[in-house]
Amino acid sequence: KNQVEQSPQSLIILEGKNCTLQCNYTVSPFSNLRWYKQDTGRGPVSLTIMTFSENTKSNGRYTATLDADTKQSSLHITASQLSDSASYICVVTPSRDAGNMLTFGGGTRLMVKP
Amino acid sequence: EAGVAQSPRYKIIEKRQSVAFWCNPISGHATLYWYQQILGQGPKLLIQFQNNGVVDDSQLPKDRFSAERLKGVDSTLKIQPAKLEDSAVYLCASSLDEEGWGYTFGSGTRLTVV
Numbered sequence: 001k002n003q004v005e006q007s008p009q010s011l012i013i014l015e016g017k018n019c020t021l022q023c024n025y026t027v028s029p030f031s032n033l034r035w036y037k038q039d040t041g042r043g044p045v046s047l048t049i050m051t052f053s054e055n056t057k058s059n060g061r062y063t064a065t066l067d068a069d070t071k072q073s074s075l076h077i078t079a080s081q082l083s084d085s086a087s088y089i090c091v092v093t094p095s096r097d098a099g100n101m102l103t104f105g106g107g108t109r110l111m112v113k114p
Numbered sequence: 115e116a117g118v119a120q121s122p123r124y125k126i127i128e129k130r131q132s133v134a135f136w137c138n139p140i141s142g143h144a145t146l147y148w149y150q151q152i153l154g155q156g157p158k159l160l161i162q163f164q165n166n167g168v169v170d171d172s173q174l175p176k177d178r179f180s181a182e183r184l185k186g187v188d189s190t191l192k193i194q195p196a197k198l199e200d201s202a203v204y205l206c207a208s209s210l211d212e213e214g215w216g217y218t219f220g221s222g223t224r225l226t227v228v
Binding site for chain 2: 044104
Protein backbone atom coordinates (compact mmCIF):
# COMPACT_ATOMS: atom_id res chain seq x y z
CA LYS A 1 0.00 0.00 0.00
CA ASN A 2 1.33 3.42 -0.95
CA GLN A 3 1.91 5.58 2.10
CA VAL A 4 3.36 8.99 2.88
CA GLU A 5 4.31 9.78 6.47
CA GLN A 6 5.21 13.26 7.64
CA SER A 7 6.94 14.42 10.78
CA PRO A 8 6.67 16.18 13.06
CA GLN A 9 2.90 16.44 13.19
CA SER A 10 3.20 19.98 14.54
CA LEU A 11 6.02 22.39 15.21
CA ILE A 12 6.39 25.75 16.94
CA ILE A 13 9.42 27.92 16.22
CA LEU A 14 10.46 31.51 16.80
CA GLU A 15 10.50 34.00 13.98
CA GLY A 16 13.86 34.07 12.22
CA LYS A 17 14.75 30.47 13.06
CA ASN A 18 15.21 27.67 10.55
CA CYS A 19 13.30 24.41 10.55
CA THR A 20 13.16 21.13 8.65
CA LEU A 21 10.10 19.05 7.93
CA GLN A 22 10.33 15.38 7.00
CA CYS A 23 8.45 13.19 4.55
CA ASN A 24 8.95 9.42 4.25
CA TYR A 25 7.15 7.47 1.57
CA THR A 26 6.66 3.92 0.39
CA VAL A 27 5.31 4.85 -3.05
CA SER A 28 7.46 3.07 -5.63
CA PRO A 29 8.14 3.64 -8.38
CA PHE A 30 7.12 7.23 -8.27
CA SER A 31 6.87 10.00 -10.81
CA ASN A 32 7.29 13.10 -8.68
CA LEU A 33 7.15 14.44 -5.15
CA ARG A 34 5.68 17.81 -4.23
CA TRP A 35 5.57 20.02 -1.20
CA TYR A 36 2.58 22.26 -0.66
CA LYS A 37 1.85 25.07 1.78
CA GLN A 38 -1.73 25.27 2.97
CA ASP A 39 -3.12 28.17 4.95
CA THR A 40 -6.11 27.32 7.14
CA GLY A 41 -9.28 27.00 5.09
CA ARG A 42 -7.47 27.58 1.80
CA GLY A 43 -6.37 25.30 -0.98
CA PRO A 44 -2.78 24.02 -0.98
CA VAL A 45 -0.25 26.06 -2.94
CA SER A 46 2.68 24.34 -4.62
CA LEU A 47 6.14 25.11 -3.23
CA THR A 48 8.35 22.60 -5.04
CA ILE A 49 8.09 19.61 -7.32
CA MET A 50 10.87 17.08 -7.85
CA THR A 51 11.18 14.08 -10.10
CA PHE A 52 12.91 10.95 -8.86
CA SER A 53 16.18 12.05 -10.48
CA GLU A 54 16.38 15.39 -8.67
CA ASN A 55 18.05 15.81 -5.28
CA THR A 56 17.17 19.37 -4.37
CA LYS A 57 14.87 22.17 -5.43
CA SER A 58 14.64 25.67 -4.00
CA ASN A 59 11.88 28.25 -3.97
CA GLY A 60 13.00 31.35 -2.12
CA ARG A 61 13.45 30.46 1.55
CA TYR A 62 12.11 26.95 0.94
CA THR A 63 14.50 24.16 -0.05
CA ALA A 64 13.32 20.62 -0.66
CA THR A 65 15.63 17.62 -0.80
CA LEU A 66 14.95 14.13 -2.05
CA ASP A 67 16.76 10.86 -1.41
CA ALA A 68 15.13 8.30 -3.68
CA ASP A 69 17.26 5.50 -2.22
CA THR A 70 15.97 5.95 1.33
CA LYS A 71 12.60 7.27 0.11
CA GLN A 72 12.88 10.41 2.17
CA SER A 73 12.29 14.06 1.44
CA SER A 74 12.72 17.12 3.59
CA LEU A 75 11.55 20.71 3.37
CA HIS A 76 13.90 23.24 4.94
CA ILE A 77 12.59 26.71 5.77
CA THR A 78 15.23 29.37 6.29
CA ALA A 79 14.81 32.53 8.37
CA SER A 80 11.17 31.79 9.16
CA GLN A 81 8.54 34.51 9.02
CA LEU A 82 5.18 34.79 10.73
CA SER A 83 3.53 34.20 7.34
CA ASP A 84 5.13 30.76 7.20
CA SER A 85 2.59 29.60 9.77
CA ALA A 86 0.59 27.00 7.83
CA SER A 87 0.31 23.30 7.15
CA TYR A 88 2.93 21.77 4.87
CA ILE A 89 1.85 18.74 2.87
CA CYS A 90 4.01 16.22 1.05
CA VAL A 91 2.36 14.58 -1.98
CA VAL A 92 3.80 11.70 -3.99
CA THR A 93 2.62 10.77 -7.47
CA PRO A 94 3.19 7.13 -8.42
CA SER A 95 4.45 6.36 -11.87
CA ARG A 96 1.86 5.24 -14.37
CA ASP A 97 2.45 1.52 -13.92
CA ALA A 98 2.24 1.76 -10.13
CA GLY A 99 -1.24 3.21 -10.09
CA ASN A 100 -2.03 6.85 -10.54
CA MET A 101 -3.49 7.91 -7.23
CA LEU A 102 -1.67 10.82 -5.68
CA THR A 103 -0.77 9.95 -2.11
CA PHE A 104 -0.91 12.67 0.52
CA GLY A 105 0.95 12.90 3.79
CA GLY A 106 -0.99 14.04 6.84
CA GLY A 107 0.87 17.34 6.88
CA THR A 108 2.98 19.22 9.42
CA ARG A 109 1.35 22.17 11.12
CA LEU A 110 3.94 24.90 11.60
CA MET A 111 3.43 27.87 13.87
CA VAL A 112 5.95 30.71 13.79
CA LYS A 113 5.85 32.93 16.86
CA PRO A 114 7.27 36.44 17.19
CA GLU B 115 -2.38 31.68 -16.27
CA ALA B 116 -5.77 31.36 -14.56
CA GLY B 117 -5.89 28.83 -11.75
CA VAL B 118 -8.52 26.36 -10.70
CA ALA B 119 -11.70 28.26 -9.86
CA GLN B 120 -14.11 27.08 -7.20
CA SER B 121 -17.35 28.48 -5.89
CA PRO B 122 -18.84 29.26 -3.52
CA ARG B 123 -16.01 30.16 -1.17
CA TYR B 124 -18.08 29.43 1.93
CA LYS B 125 -21.38 27.69 2.54
CA ILE B 126 -23.40 27.14 5.70
CA ILE B 127 -26.39 24.78 5.54
CA GLU B 128 -28.57 22.86 7.93
CA LYS B 129 -28.33 19.08 8.13
CA ARG B 130 -30.52 17.23 5.65
CA GLN B 131 -30.30 20.13 3.18
CA SER B 132 -28.56 19.76 -0.15
CA VAL B 133 -25.57 21.70 -1.48
CA ALA B 134 -23.58 21.89 -4.70
CA PHE B 135 -20.04 23.00 -5.38
CA TRP B 136 -18.64 24.08 -8.72
CA CYS B 137 -15.15 23.75 -10.14
CA ASN B 138 -13.61 25.13 -13.32
CA PRO B 139 -10.20 23.53 -13.94
CA ILE B 140 -7.23 25.05 -15.72
CA SER B 141 -7.81 25.13 -19.46
CA GLY B 142 -6.51 22.00 -21.13
CA HIS B 143 -6.32 19.94 -17.96
CA ALA B 144 -7.82 16.56 -18.67
CA THR B 145 -7.81 15.24 -15.10
CA LEU B 146 -10.00 16.71 -12.37
CA TYR B 147 -10.10 15.71 -8.71
CA TRP B 148 -12.46 16.43 -5.82
CA TYR B 149 -11.12 16.11 -2.28
CA GLN B 150 -12.66 16.36 1.16
CA GLN B 151 -10.41 17.82 3.81
CA ILE B 152 -11.55 17.67 7.41
CA LEU B 153 -9.87 20.17 9.73
CA GLY B 154 -6.43 18.98 10.78
CA GLN B 155 -6.26 16.16 8.24
CA GLY B 156 -4.82 15.75 4.79
CA PRO B 157 -7.14 15.81 1.76
CA LYS B 158 -9.08 12.63 0.98
CA LEU B 159 -9.78 11.89 -2.67
CA LEU B 160 -13.50 11.62 -3.35
CA ILE B 161 -13.50 11.26 -7.11
CA GLN B 162 -11.13 11.57 -10.05
CA PHE B 163 -12.23 12.31 -13.61
CA GLN B 164 -10.27 11.80 -16.79
CA ASN B 165 -12.02 14.08 -19.28
CA ASN B 166 -15.69 13.26 -18.57
CA GLY B 167 -15.09 9.70 -17.39
CA VAL B 168 -14.69 8.56 -13.79
CA VAL B 169 -11.28 7.05 -13.00
CA ASP B 170 -11.72 6.50 -9.27
CA ASP B 171 -14.71 7.08 -7.01
CA SER B 172 -13.99 4.37 -4.47
CA GLN B 173 -14.09 6.78 -1.51
CA LEU B 174 -17.15 8.72 -2.60
CA PRO B 175 -20.15 8.10 -0.27
CA LYS B 176 -22.48 7.40 -3.14
CA ASP B 177 -25.61 7.32 -1.01
CA ARG B 178 -25.36 11.09 -0.54
CA PHE B 179 -22.54 12.41 -2.74
CA SER B 180 -22.60 12.73 -6.50
CA ALA B 181 -20.31 14.41 -9.01
CA GLU B 182 -20.37 15.01 -12.71
CA ARG B 183 -18.19 16.45 -15.43
CA LEU B 184 -20.49 16.26 -18.39
CA LYS B 185 -18.46 18.11 -21.02
CA GLY B 186 -15.05 17.21 -19.69
CA VAL B 187 -14.42 20.72 -18.40
CA ASP B 188 -16.41 22.11 -15.43
CA SER B 189 -17.49 19.82 -12.65
CA THR B 190 -20.06 19.90 -9.86
CA LEU B 191 -20.05 18.00 -6.59
CA LYS B 192 -23.36 17.59 -4.78
CA ILE B 193 -24.26 16.44 -1.29
CA GLN B 194 -27.85 15.42 -0.61
CA PRO B 195 -28.80 15.20 2.22
CA ALA B 196 -25.94 16.74 4.19
CA LYS B 197 -24.83 15.42 7.56
CA LEU B 198 -22.95 17.19 10.34
CA GLU B 199 -19.82 15.15 9.58
CA ASP B 200 -19.75 16.56 6.04
CA SER B 201 -18.40 19.82 7.45
CA ALA B 202 -15.04 20.20 5.74
CA VAL B 203 -13.17 22.04 3.00
CA TYR B 204 -13.93 20.63 -0.43
CA LEU B 205 -10.97 21.03 -2.74
CA CYS B 206 -10.95 20.74 -6.49
CA ALA B 207 -7.70 20.15 -8.35
CA SER B 208 -6.77 19.57 -11.95
CA SER B 209 -3.76 18.27 -13.86
CA LEU B 210 -2.69 17.82 -17.44
CA ASP B 211 -2.87 14.06 -17.25
CA GLU B 212 -3.27 11.18 -14.85
CA GLU B 213 0.38 11.38 -13.78
CA GLY B 214 -0.37 14.72 -12.21
CA TRP B 215 1.77 17.10 -14.27
CA GLY B 216 0.69 20.67 -13.78
CA TYR B 217 -1.28 19.60 -10.72
CA THR B 218 -2.96 22.63 -9.17
CA PHE B 219 -5.46 23.04 -6.35
CA GLY B 220 -8.35 25.45 -6.21
CA SER B 221 -8.91 27.62 -3.13
CA GLY B 222 -11.58 25.29 -1.83
CA THR B 223 -15.13 25.62 -0.53
CA ARG B 224 -15.54 25.60 3.23
CA LEU B 225 -18.78 23.83 4.14
CA THR B 226 -20.32 24.07 7.58
CA VAL B 227 -23.30 21.85 8.33
CA VAL B 228 -25.27 22.91 11.42
